[in-house]
């Protein structure tokens with residue numbers, strides 16, 4: 443809600459704007475040293491404080507001074523967030539800026555589909571060429587420390603590395619070549635898409651992390667556990683390529699009471715992944731049912747109250763960074779977004795873990811918790827938990843979580859970064875590491891008296907085909 447309160451004039455806002463103005467002046471004097479994370483942080487701070495000058499104008503001002511777009515490209519999600527917030531027509535232009543840095547043919551084609559062939563103007567400077575070590579040093583100081591040690595840094599710089607785009611290109615090609623062409627049938631084509639993504643996930647070293655198998659079943663069970671009113675919406679936090687968003691889209695189509703109710707909103711911070719998800723949803727015939735919004739969950743979701751109304755969220759599926767689930771959920775409760783008997787579904791609660799969310803659902807009088815245990819999708823030895831909370835209405839906060847749980851939450855982030863290759867000196871996470879870490883996290887839960895029910899599959903429902 444930070445931006446909304448900023449718009450209405452938060453205390454100290456004038457001082458903050460003066461400080462940001464000062465920083466902008468300094469950046470203008472040292473523009474060649476600007477890097478992508480710096481541009482991102484500054485634009486986000488300007489946006490979040492409702493700075494009077496539009497972030498898009500500031501950004502294009504930098505590009506007009508011959509700054510390489512590649513040095514700024516990760517800031518594009520803030521520009522898209524702003525454009526969507528203001529329902530601005532410039533969205534296509536910002537999308538077109540993603541192409542040069544995504545490099546590979548298929549990803550670029552998908553971006554072009556949404557950028558609607560907007561050409562980059564000649565004042566935009568892009569240094570073409572292969573992976574450039576000096577850029578890595580400039581943009582990823584943490585990784586640059588390991589330059590001597592590793593011959594191929596690309597492997598360790600997901601997402602947004604060349605390697606990551608190559609992998610995503612292969613998913614797009616796999617689906618595009620196999621999915622039935624022609625007018626999509628709902629839900630038939632969407633089910634075909636889901637099956638293709640599952641086949642891909644199984645066949646390619648399991649790097650495509652989607653909520654398939656038992657996890658998808660739990661999500662569908664949560665969806666079907668409540669009656670949907672015409673104004674309600676299912677919200678997903680963490681879209682990736684749109685697998686679980688499509689699953690929710692199919693459920694909404696089947697059980698939501700017809701097209702008038704068919705509303706799923708999914709939020710993805712990575713704009714290129716958002717474009718890929720939009721592409722798949724479009725192929726599956728679900729683009730009228732599922733809306734992909736770009737930005738961080740905490741920035742985008744307050745807009746859902748404006749768009750759909752108070753108490754409109756009937757289901758909230760959290761599948762992104764487990765250590766912040768609880769703060770984002772608390773924000774949604776505080777702004778009145780959570781609907782009557784809304785179901786909160788959280789993935790990866792035990793691996794790498796979302797302890798503070800579990801604490802909230804278990805001990806807040808506003809929530810009734812059921813936890814399910816299952817094996818990870820295509821990892822038969824690795825146990826994870828999903829948490830389902832049913833909203834009982836605003837009834838107060840839980841007692842504070844113990845310090846050991848706070849420390850555990852901090853440590854889950856460390857494991858998350860390690861799993862993405864961002865802790866190269868500690869090595870990759872192997873199956874044994876994951877099994878052991880899940881056990882370590884679950885020990886905390888069991889010690890607090892929180893147990894999970896083994897997920898044994900969906901109960902047949904009459905209306906299921």
Ligand SMILES: C[S@@+](CC[C@H](N)C(=O)[O-])C[C@H]1O[C@@H](n2cnc3c(N)ncnc32)[C@H](O)[C@@H]1O
Pocket residue numbers: 651652653654679680681682683684685686687709710711712715737738739740761762763
């Ligand atoms: C595990 S993937 C989601 C998978 C997806 N739910 C599925 O099963 O098909 C997590 C996604 O969350 C995105 N993400 C991470 N932090 C985010 C945030 N704060 N806001 C929005 N998206 C975020 C990541 O870019 C990534 O694509």
